[in-house]
Amino acid sequence: MLYVPILKCKQGEKDALYTLRDSVKDQVVPLLEITPDVGGKGNFNGVEDFWKDRPFFLDVSPEYRQELSDEEYYKLIEKCTKQQTIPVIKLADSEKKITKLISEYPKGVALRLYIHEILDDDFELIYDEFSAKLDLPNTDLIIDAQHVESSKINEASFLIKGALNLIEGIGEYRNVIFSSNSFPETLQVDKHELSVIPRIETNLFEKVKPHFSKKKVNLIYSDYAINHWSFFEFIPGMQPSFNIRYTTEDFYVVYKGDTVKKGGLKIEKVKEGCIILVTSPYFKGQGYSWGDKEIHEKATGETTRPGSLTTWRAIGTNHHVTFIVNLLSNQA
Incomplete structure (x- = not known):
């Protein structure tokens, strides 16, 4: 696993994965997010039609997760082949849900932590109790910085360094994945010409990698591709x-x-x-x-x-x- 692109599980992203060369697919384990406009309308039918016989992480977008009961979540994830699915879990998930996913999915699970969660005052207490439920050598850790402004790359690196010191036993995880995002939420650029927007994900990754190396962690790169991390809801009347x-x-x-x-x-x-x-x-x-x-x-x-x-x-x-x-x- 060389790269973990975080992609909305929508038709454009699905077509993008399907049309990749096999040599590229071999290096990629995508994290697919089910969004409200897909899952909520019953349009999620698994991944076999575009990512066949290959491992992938499966999550639901933050906006959609708030709406879903555990039973509704199980119905979604059961549409995927268990042998290739790596369910993504969060600190807010119940012990019952975690136990079920760990026992039913042979490729293990992935814990996704957002930087703002790690820097919360109660994180260490919550994390210590939560991580005790996990089999860390069979669990991937995803540290997600979400959106980082190009002017705040040094500040972000400093915060991530501090956050790392709060994650006990980080070297025991199967893989540690670091993700960030600098693509803007809206395109405020001139029309009919090429514009350039700084892409800082690679630079930030290189800045934080030494922090992880000191913890004996070999870091895996992740980003949100050509999209802002948040879910964009199309409203009738919009003019894209x-x-x-x-x-x-x-x-x-x-x-x-x-x-x-x-x-x-x-x-x-x-x-x-x-x-x-x-x-x-x-x-x-x-x-x-x-x-x-x-x-x-x-x-x-x-x-x-x-x-x-x-x-x-x-x-x-x-x-x-x-x-x-x-x-x-x-x-x-």
Whole structure:
């Protein structure tokens, strides 16, 4: 396991995973979050159609977890193959739920801790009691910093260092995974040109890695791909814009077009954005990933299919996961 992308379990992200090369899939164990608009509408049917015979973490988004009873949660997770599923547990989960998941899922479980939880005054007492219920060598630990501003990377690293000292026995876990997120909640960028947004997840990971190394922990990289960590609820009347999200080592390169209502997804407007990206120094080439091939074909006119907003989430996510695996492989 080289990389743990945290992805909403929605069609765009599912298509992105399905179209990855096998050599990339082999390095990835995704953490899939079921959101209210999927689980609440009965649209979650497991992962076999897009992530077959491969391990994955399964969680529900924070917003949805508050609504779910344990019984409703069991009905969701039972749609997945137990041999490949690693359920994600939280400090607020009941002992009954934890015992059931540990006993029924052969790949063990993952404990997900948010930085703000670890820094809470009562954390050590709660954690000591909670961790005593776990088989740590068969449990993965996910430390999630959620959103970190690019201007606060040093502050975040300092807080994470302090948080680590509060986690007793961290070296006993099977794997320790560190996740952060710097993609903005809304795209406040100019239209019809490329904009760059600092991508700090890799830099923050490198900053905190020595803190973990001192604890004899080999850290695994995680992020939220090309999405903000929170759940975005689409409300009727909203006017989403066509946009391309493209990951580079230091930036998220973004092209924002017109709203869908103003024809943003017409092929001529999509092609315009693709040409700007393909002719820029950021583009990796059509052979880099399935997503890059799609962008290139739309730029050159090889296809006249503009795709939907879901298609463009798949294209950007597929490129991102491929890029991060290649980046981490080269660093290793």
